[in-house]
Amino acid sequence: MFRKKLFIKISGLLLFIPIWGLFINGCKESSEEFILGEEYIESQTNLTLIDTFSVNLSTVILDDVVTSGTETLLIGSFSDDILGKITSHSYFQIGIPDSLDYYDTENDDVYDSLSLMLLYNKYSWGDTTKRQEISVHQLSEKIELNENNYLTSNTSFNYNPDPIGLIDYYPQPNSTMDTLFIKIDDAIGNGLFSLLKEDSDILSSDENFINYFPGLVLLANEMYKGSIVGFNATSDDLKLILYTHRSVLNTGKINYGFSMENSEKQFNNIIHDFASTQLNPLTSQRDKLPNSQTDGLSFLQGGTGLVIRADFPSLQNLLLLDRGLVTKAELLISPLKNSYNNQTLPADLYVYESDKINRIITTGGNPSVRSLDELYQENTSYSFDITEYLTDELSDSYIDPEKGLLITLSQTNESSSFYRLIVDASRQKTKLKIYYLYY
Amino acid sequence: MKNKNITASIIFILPDPSQFGKVGKNFLITLFFISVFTCFLNAQVKRSVYSMFGVGQLTDNSIGINKSLGGTGIAFQSGNSINYLNPASYLGIPSGSLAMELGLYGIYNISQKENTSQSAGNISISYFSASLYFTRWWAFSLGIIPFSSVDYVITSNSSINGELTSFKKEFKGSGGLNRVYFGNSFKVLDNLAVGFNASIIFGPITQTETALSSDNFTGYELKNERSASSFYLDYGIQYLIHKNNWLYTVGFVYGASTKINTSDVLQFTYNSTTDSLEQENVLDIKIPTKLGLGISVNKQNIFRAGFDYEWGGWSKINFSNPNLDTKNSNRFSIGVEYSPNINNRDNNLLSSLVYRFGANYKNSYMVIDKTPINSAGITLGIGIPFERFSMINFSLEYGREGTLNKGLVRNDYWTFYFNISLHEMWLTRPD
Numbered sequence A: 001m002f003r004k005k006l007f008i009k010i011s012g013l014l015l016f017i018p019i020w021g022l023f024i025n026g027c028k029e030s031s032e033e034f035i036l037g038e039e040y041i042e043s044q045t046n047l048t049l050i051d052t053f054s055v056n057l058s059t060v061i062l063d064d065v066v067t068s069g070t071e072t073l074l075i076g077s078f079s080d081d082i083l084g085k086i087t088s089h090s091y092f093q094i095g096i097p098d099s100l101d102y103y104d105t106e107n108d109d110v111y112d113s114l115s116l117m118l119l120y121n122k123y124s125w126g127d128t129t130k131r132q133e134i135s136v137h138q139l140s141e142k143i144e145l146n147e148n149n150y151l152t153s154n155t156s157f158n159y160n161p162d163p164i165g166l167i168d169y170y171p172q173p174n175s176t177m178d179t180l181f182i183k184i185d186d187a188i189g190n191g192l193f194s195l196l197k198e199d200s201d202i203l204s205s206d207e208n209f210i211n212y213f214p215g216l217v218l219l220a221n222e223m224y225k226g227s228i229v230g231f232n233a234t235s236d237d238l239k240l241i242l243y244t245h246r247s248v249l250n251t252g253k254i255n256y257g258f259s260m261e262n263s264e265k266q267f268n269n270i271i272h273d274f275a276s277t278q279l280n281p282l283t284s285q286r287d288k289l290p291n292s293q294t295d296g297l298s299f300l301q302g303g304t305g306l307v308i309r310a311d312f313p314s315l316q317n318l319l320l321l322d323r324g325l326v327t328k329a330e331l332l333i334s335p336l337k338n339s340y341n342n343q344t345l346p347a348d349l350y351v352y353e354s355d356k357i358n359r360i361i362t363t364g365g366n367p368s369v370r371s372l373d374e375l376y377q378e379n380t381s382y383s384f385d386i387t388e389y390l391t392d393e394l395s396d397s398y399i400d401p402e403k404g405l406l407i408t409l410s411q412t413n414e415s416s417s418f419y420r421l422i423v424d425a426s427r428q429k430t431k432l433k434i435y436y437l438y439y
Numbered sequence B: 001m002k003n004k005n006i007t008a009s010i011i012f013i014l015p016d017p018s019q020f021g022k023v024g025k026n027f028l029i030t031l032f033f034i035s036v037f038t039c040f041l042n043a044q045v046k047r048s049v050y051s052m053f054g055v056g057q058l059t060d061n062s063i064g065i066n067k068s069l070g071g072t073g074i075a076f077q078s079g080n081s082i083n084y085l086n087p088a089s090y091l092g093i094p095s096g097s098l099a100m101e102l103g104l105y106g107i108y109n110i111s112q113k114e115n116t117s118q119s120a121g122n123i124s125i126s127y128f129s130a131s132l133y134f135t136r137w138w139a140f141s142l143g144i145i146p147f148s149s150v151d152y153v154i155t156s157n158s159s160i161n162g163e164l165t166s167f168k169k170e171f172k173g174s175g176g177l178n179r180v181y182f183g184n185s186f187k188v189l190d191n192l193a194v195g196f197n198a199s200i201i202f203g204p205i206t207q208t209e210t211a212l213s214s215d216n217f218t219g220y221e222l223k224n225e226r227s228a229s230s231f232y233l234d235y236g237i238q239y240l241i242h243k244n245n246w247l248y249t250v251g252f253v254y255g256a257s258t259k260i261n262t263s264d265v266l267q268f269t270y271n272s273t274t275d276s277l278e279q280e281n282v283l284d285i286k287i288p289t290k291l292g293l294g295i296s297v298n299k300q301n302i303f304r305a306g307f308d309y310e311w312g313g314w315s316k317i318n319f320s321n322p323n324l325d326t327k328n329s330n331r332f333s334i335g336v337e338y339s340p341n342i343n344n345r346d347n348n349l350l351s352s353l354v355y356r357f358g359a360n361y362k363n364s365y366m367v368i369d370k371t372p373i374n375s376a377g378i379t380l381g382i383g384i385p386f387e388r389f390s391m392i393n394f395s396l397e398y399g400r401e402g403t404l405n406k407g408l409v410r411n412d413y414w415t416f417y418f419n420i421s422l423h424e425m426w427l428t429r430p431d
Helices: A002-031 A186-198 A206-212 A315-320 A387-395 A411-416 B002-010 B022-040 B087-092
Strands: A046-050 A056-061 A072-080 A084-094 A109-126 A132-138 A165-169 A179-184 A216-220 A227-232 A239-246 A253-261 A267-273 A297-301 A306-311 A324-333 A349-354 A366-371 A381-385 A404-409 A420-424 A431-438 B097-113 B116-135 B138-146 B148-159 B166-175 B178-189 B192-211 B220-243 B246-255 B258-270 B273-277 B285-287 B290-299 B303-312 B329-338 B354-363 B366-368 B375-386 B390-402 B410-425
Touching (some): A072 A109, A072 A267, A084 A206, A084 A227, A306 A324, A324 A387, A349 A381, B087 B178, B087 B192, B087 B220
Antiparallel strands (some): A072 A227, A084 A216, A084 A253, A084 A267, A109 A239, A132 A165, A239 A253, A366 A381, B097 B116, B116 B138, B148 B166, B178 B192, B220 B246, B246 B290, B258 B273, B290 B303, B329 B354, B354 B375
C-alpha cells in the first residue's frame, strides 16, 4: 500500500517537473545576452553597402510652375552669371470695399488720393540695396484660370501699357516700416470715387466690379537688376486705398479699401533668360542638360522651374547580384562649395519618379534629409530615401532604363521662392548608396 | 506458450487493461506521459555552442542507470534497469517481466571563454524505454531516447561591408533528433546472446539568424527548419563466463555508417514578407561506423564493475563547415555498482540502497581550430528499490567539455538524472 502511494507521488512529480523546467528556462532566457561561439557561426546573411552605381545628374526645366494661390506677390528682377536674368511680375484682381455697408458717401465728400498698399513678406532674392522700379497697370482682360484651375509662371494677361502708378524705391523687406505705398493715378481714383458717390451698380458685387476693373499687374522694370522682393498677397495686406474726407467734420477722413480679391487668381509671371548661361539649350521640359555639359554642375531653382534629374544607368547590374534584397537605397547630392549661404540653401527637397520625357509620374514626393556643414560647406548634403522606388523597380526583375528621378523644391518653395541649389557631382558626397542584404 | 507471445506483442499496439490487469494500466499511464512529454525530449545539452554543427551535439547512448556508471554498459546485462548500450543485453531483465522506464534530467551548464562566462539551466524528460521478456531465448525492448540536440543562442556583432557601422545578429538553434528503437535479444547458446536495435532517427532542428531593425534595414529573419531521418541498425554480442560466484562478460557492439537524410525548409522574412528559398548548403551527413568493446565482472549482483571502449569513425564525416573538423572519436568509461543487500531486501529503505560510481573520458569527434573538444565526467548515483524489481534511480554528473585554450569555449556542467523503472510480471509462471 505504501509503495502504491509512492508510485502515485512519483507520477505526480513526473508531471510537474517539466512544467517547472519550462518555468526556470523562461527566467533564464531574457536575462543574458549570449555571445560565446560568435566565431564559429557561419552567418548566411551579409549586409553590404554598394555605392559604385553611377549617378547621372542633369538639369531639366519644368514647363509649368504653378504660381497662383500662393498668397505671395513677387516683384523685381535679378541677374547673375549662373542662371541669367529672372524677372517676376505679379497679377491680381481687386474687389469692392468691405466698408460700403457702414459708410454712405455724401455729396460734399472730397476725394484725396488713391494708393496701392503692399506689405513685405520678408522674403527677397538678390541684392536689395539696389533700386527697383515697379509700374502698376490696369488689366484689359479678366484673369481666367486654366483648365487645371491654376495659373503658371509663364502666363500673362493683356494690360493697358500706360501705367497708372510708378515707384522707384529701395526695397526694405526687413525694415520695421513694413508697407510700401504706390501712388495711383488720380484719374483712376476719381473714377472709383464717383462710382461710390453714384452708389453705382458696379460696386454691388465683386463680379460686377471685376467686369469693370479686371485687375492689376505690377511690372518690374528689367533695367533695374537687383532683387526680387516678396509681398503678402492677401486681402488684408494687398489693397488699393481710396482716401477721402468729409469737410463738415473735423476728423472727417474716410478711407475705402479695394482689397485683392480671390488669391487663387493672384499669380506671378516669372520670366527667365538663360541666354548668357550654360542653361541656354533648355527650352522645354523634354530637354535634358547633362552635367557633363555644364562643368559637372546641375541646377535647381524655384520659380523658374529648374529641377535636377537623376538617372542610374548601371542599375540593371543589381539584377546580377546573388540572392538578396535591397534594404535601403539612398541618393545623396551635395551642393557646390561656396555656392550658397546657410540661409539661402533650401531646407528640404523632394524626389519624384519621372519618365523618359521628364514628366513627374508619382503623386507624392519623398522628402530629403539635409545635413548642413555650416562651417566649411564640405559635408553639406541632401539624402533621399529611394528604397521604395528601387524595390518597385526590382520587383518585376526589370529595371526601366528610361525611368529616373526628379529632385525639386517643396511645392511652396517651388511656386513662391527663388531658392537655388547647385549640385556638384564631382564631390564624393553625390552618390547612390544601396544597402544590399545577401541571404 | 507461443500463442501467448503473440498476444503479448499486441499489447504494445492495442493495450487492453481488462485482460492484462495492472500491467496494462501502468503501461497506459506511462504511455500517457510519453504522449504528453515527447515534446520535452531532446535538449540534453543546454546552451552549448558546440551544438550548432550538423544535426546537433550527439548525446551518448546511455540511459537509466548507465548514466550513473559513467555511461558504461556494453558488457552489462539489463536487470532491474534496461541497458540500451548493448542490444544483446535485454534478456537480463527479470524473467517474465515487463519493464518500463522513464527518465528525467536536469542540467546546469556554465560556458566560459577567457573573460566571459554564461550559464543556463533546464529540466526535461529524457527518455522512455520498455522491455519485455518473452521467453528464455528472446526479449525485446522499445523506446524513445534522444539522439542529438541543438540548443544555442549567440549574439554577434556584425558589420556592414563597406561601412563602419555594425549591427547585432542573433543566432538561435533549437530542436534535435530522437531515436525510436526496437531492439531484440536472442540467446544463441547458454552463454552467448546476440541482439540488434532497429532505430528510426528523426526530428526537427530549427536554426534562425535574425537581426533587429537598424538605420539601414528593417529586422529580418532567416530560418532554416531542417528535418532529418534515418533508419539505423546496430548489433551487439554478449558472451558470459560463469566462474565460482563471479560472472564475467565480454560485450561487443557494432553499428554501420548510415546516412542521415535531411531536408531543409529555408525561409527569409523581411518587412513581414516571407519568401521560401532554396537551401544551397544541403547537409550531407552520416552516422559514423561505431565499434565498441566492453568487459564486466559481476558477483551475484552485489558487486559489478565494467569498462567500455567505443570508437566512432568520424574522420570520414564532413560537416561542410569551415570551422569544424572531425576526427575519430574514442570513449572510455568505467562503472561500478554496489548493492549490499540486493539479495535479502527488507523494508528498510536505507539498507536496500544501491550505490553507483562512474567516470568517462571522451575524445570528441569535434575539432575546432585544430583543438579537439574533449570531455570528461564523473558520476555518482544511488538506486532505491521498491516492489519486487522496481527502482528509482538518481545520479549526478559533473562534466567538463572543451577547453579554454585558443580562445575556445569550455562548458562545465552539472547534470542530474532521475529515472524510475517499473516491473510487472506478465508471465505468472516464468519458464
